[in-house]
Amino acid sequence: MAELIVGIDLGTTNSEIAIVENGQARVLTEDGDPILPSVVGLSEDGRLLVGRAARNQWVLAPDRTVKSIKRKMGQDVKVQLGADQFTPQEISAMILRTLKARAERELGTPVVKAVITVPAYFNDSQRQATREAGALAGLEVVRILNEPTAAALTYNPAAGGEVPADGAAPAAPPAEHILVYDLGGGTFDVSIVHTEGGVVEVLASHGDTQLGGDDFDELLLDAVADEFQEMYEVDLRENRVARARLLRAVEEAKKRLSDHAFTRIEEEFIAEKDGVPLHLSTEVDRADYEALIRPLIDRTMECVQHALDDAKLTAAQIDQVVLVGGSTRTPLIGRLLEERLGQPAHREVNPDLCVALGAAIQGAIIAGQNVGSVLVDITPHSLGIKCLEYSDELAFRPNEYKFAPIIRRNTPLPASRSEVFCTVMDNQPTVEIDVYQGEGDDVRRNHRVGRFMIEGLARVAAGNQLVVQLDLTLDGILKVSAREKSTGLVKQITIENALARYAVAERAGAQARLNRMWADLESLLPGGAGPDGGPGGDPADPGAVGLPAQGGGLISAVPPSVPTLDPGPREGQRESVQARALLEKADRVRAKATAEDQDELDRLAGRVRDALTDRRWGDLQAACNELSDVLFYLEDA
Ligand code: AMP
Numbered sequence: 001m002a003e004l005i006v007g008i009d010l011g012t013t014n015s016e017i018a019i020v021e022n023g024q025a026r027v028l029t030e031d032g033d034p035i036l037p038s039v040v041g042l043s044e045d046g047r048l049l050v051g052r053a054a055r056n057q058w059v060l061a062p063d064r065t066v067k068s069i070k071r072k073m074g075q076d077v078k079v080q081l082g083a084d085q086f087t088p089q090e091i092s093a094m095i096l097r098t099l100k101a102r103a104e105r106e107l108g109t110p111v112v113k114a115v116i117t118v119p120a121y122f123n124d125s126q127r128q129a130t131r132e133a134g135a136l137a138g139l140e141v142v143r144i145l146n147e148p149t150a151a152a153l154t155y156n157p158a159a160g161g162e163v164p165a166d167g168a169a170p171a172a173p174p175a176e177h178i179l180v181y182d183l184g185g186g187t188f189d190v191s192i193v194h195t196e197g198g199v200v201e202v203l204a205s206h207g208d209t210q211l212g213g214d215d216f217d218e219l220l221l222d223a224v225a226d227e228f229q230e231m232y233e234v235d236l237r238e239n240r241v242a243r244a245r246l247l248r249a250v251e252e253a254k255k256r257l258s259d260h261a262f263t264r265i266e267e268e269f270i271a272e273k274d275g276v277p278l279h280l281s282t283e284v285d286r287a288d289y290e291a292l293i294r295p296l297i298d299r300t301m302e303c304v305q306h307a308l309d310d311a312k313l314t315a316a317q318i319d320q321v322v323l324v325g326g327s328t329r330t331p332l333i334g335r336l337l338e339e340r341l342g343q344p345a346h347r348e349v350n351p352d353l354c355v356a357l358g359a360a361i362q363g364a365i366i367a368g369q370n371v372g373s374v375l376v377d378i379t380p381h382s383l384g385i386k387c388l389e390y391s392d393e394l395a396f397r398p399n400e401y402k403f404a405p406i407i408r409r410n411t412p413l414p415a416s417r418s419e420v421f422c423t424v425m426d427n428q429p430t431v432e433i434d435v436y437q438g439e440g441d442d443v444r445r446n447h448r449v450g451r452f453m454i455e456g457l458a459r460v461a462a463g464n465q466l467v468v469q470l471d472l473t474l475d476g477i478l479k480v481s482a483r484e485k486s487t488g489l490v491k492q493i494t495i496e497n498a499l500a501r502y503a504v505a506e507r508a509g510a511q512a513r514l515n516r517m518w519a520d521l522e523s524l525l526p527g528g529a530g531p532d533g534g535p536g537g538d539p540a541d542p543g544a545v546g547l548p549a550q551g552g553g554l555i556s557a558v559p560p561s562v563p564t565l566d567p568g569p570r571e572g573q574r575e576s577v578q579a580r581a582l583l584e585k586a587d588r589v590r591a592k593a594t595a596e597d598q599d600e601l602d603r604l605a606g607r608v609r610d611a612l613t614d615r616r617w618g619d620l621q622a623a624c625n626e627l628s629d630v631l632f633y634l635e636d637a
Contacts (some may be wrong), residue, residue, distance in 0.1 A: 002369040005113040005142055006103055007359025009150070010092060010130065011038055012070040013185035013212075014326075016356035017099040019107070020364035023372040025154070025357040028106050034353055036102070040094045041065035042082040050098040059244035066091050068186055071209070073133075074126030089129050093136035100137055114139045115363040117355050120146045120191050120205035142366055148180035148191035149200045150358025151324045154349055157361050157371040159195035176319040177203075179307070181337060181345065182355075183300060184325035186212040190303050192311040192318070204310035206303040213254070213327035216293045220250040223292060224265060224282060232278050234271045242270050246280070257286045258329040261420040261467065290332045301336055321345035324354050334408075348378045348410050377413045377474050385468055385480075386434040386443045387421060398576075403436055403443045406470045418469035420485070424462050425581065430455045431466060433482045435495065454482045454491040579608050579624050586627060589634050597634055604630060 007018045007025075014035045018027040027034040033052075041054030042064045049057065058065040066079050069091040078085040096116075103111045116139075118130050127144050134141035153159060159176065175196035182189045189207035193200060225236045225246065236242045249265050256263040267280040308315065321337060323345045328334070338344050349357065357374055364371050382405040389402035407417045423431060432453050438446025457464060465485040472478050481492035586605050590598050604627040611620035 003367045004111065005115060005363030005367045006111055007356055007363045008096065008099055008114050008116045009356035009359060010070065010095065010116055011184060012068050012187055014038055014352065015095050015099060016353055017103050018356040018360035020360050020369055020371055023370050025360045025374050027353045027356055028103050030102050036099060038070065038095050039065060039067045040091050046082065048094065050094050073129040074123065089133040089136060092133035096133055096137035096139060100139060112140055113142050115143045115145050115359045116141055117145045117147045117150045117359050119189055120148055120202045121207060143362060145359055145362050146202050147182065147355050148193050148202055150355045150362060151180045151322050152178045152193040152195060152200060153358040153361045154354045154374055155320065155322055155346055156195060159200055177313060177317055178320045178322055179318045179341065180322045180324055181328060182324035183327040183333065184212050185214050188212060188300050190307045192307050192313065204307045206307045208299065208303065211296060211299065215296055216254055217247060217251045219292045220254055220289060221246055224250060227282060228280055232273055234273050234278060236271060239271065245270060253284055257284065257289050258331060259416055260418040261286050297332055297336060301340060304340060315341045323347050323351050326352050348412060349374055350412065378410045379407055379413060379415065379472060380409065381437040382409045382439055383407045383437050383470055383472065383478065386436060388424060401442045401444055403441055403446055406468060407472055409439060413472060413474045416471045418467050421466050421468055423464040426461050427459045428464065429457050431457065433468060433480060435480050450480065450493055450495040452491060452493045456489060457484055458487055576612055579612050579620055582624055582627055583608060585631055589631055593634055600630060
């Protein structure tokens, strides 16, 4: 059996230990938890606490607790812990010992050798201090590995020069440039790693040692505390316990916002005023939260550019983008990186565990073990719904076939994600939720996996918010729910085989259908040769042109939080959408009307079409009102 060399990610906020077993890397857990908070403390009765217990007491007993010791590695300083003083190496050794013990308990064998990771920017004395910490913990540190190199190895074990598991001669992996974006709790790094012929090298590294998810928490805490202060004239930041509770609550809320479009923060009895208890209850919107943290994320994007410049590479020369660190679960980061680098980032491997897994892979390679790629269950396709899209080019007629992904491709399973969408018509009573899988921006290129209607919505102006949530299990069972935010009205369906790939032939068919539809659509646009906007086919067919016939002339919703979509209606948008729906309804009613009524309908529909074509919004409204009155009468007749 090959020698055991464990991999350790000794992080500023959290640490992990991993091994390679039967060619597969895995992180070792304790009570199911793979993460050990990098916090060391002494309990009230003088017992050593490492990990979660120490972290839990930090706010209330900072004099007996040490966190973020990694920031002091390599410095000639001591930290106070209770009555004694310790070097940073000694504190780090306590964390390493705890991890070593965790591994020995789970594996039932002594653990002696380890690969330990450090940031690429660590200098010699910081690296030396890390080695010393390992030695103090009873570990032989066989290699100090750069964190971005470890992350790159997790996604490309072959880059480390391993022998394939089938024992065949190793195929030379292609040379690659991998950009590793690492945003943790307190630090940010971006590195460009070059891999070639088993040599992995960091070409450039930039970062900010004082930027991370903790700063996002502080910004959100300030926003919530300001709101509370405005309401009750009590500053939650002034009371230590209230502040600590709020900090925890906002961090949890921040994490929920990574998966859901909004969340509530509820803390009962958080303060008191004139003897009256005060409760905190507020809602946070992802869009507002993203606006709050945007300046910080922009700073990280500047570092990305610096790293590219230093490596003398353009964005197009980056072969893969890898996300590391818990804060990279923030969707805004993935979106901005994709915009800048022109490719989606890898997010298959848990970003908290990626570095530890890579360290274990490096350990296994040193020990001469075979290593396969890290296996994770992911969704191979994006899943989302059909909605309307407005844009400058489409001001006259919205794109009715916009695909709004909710769970993106390569998301680890199980996954639960939600987005908010809005109705676009006043008093819109129903909305159709049309669920697709695929990567096309247009749903007609994708595969429909199910659909349903939510009916009985509140009679309110356009902009009624619906929360669409997708829950996908490991077995490919997809639960889709739509909830009217203001009333809680909910409708949901379960789709059994949402992960089934659709056949190549079907995809080719979809493409052909799409090409046909585009040709049809062109003829429908103003100046086109075809009829003016009538329904062009079977509404059940995703290839149908025209507004789908949904119950009472309904249309899909618009997600305000999808960046490619416009935040609000433009001039004439709503009118033209309403007019299209009315025209469609007129066509349906016309089929059953008398000849005389048909003439009247044709006259009024003609007026609506003319006003639409000429973009006379005032006239359009008047014509629509008339048509609507006649339709009302004819429908009832
Ligand atoms: P790390 O230092 O890599 O362990 O990252 C820890 C940071 O990631 C903390 O600031 C966490 O609040 C943050 N984090 C963890 N999970 C999430 C999430 N789902 N969304 C946003 N931030 C997260």
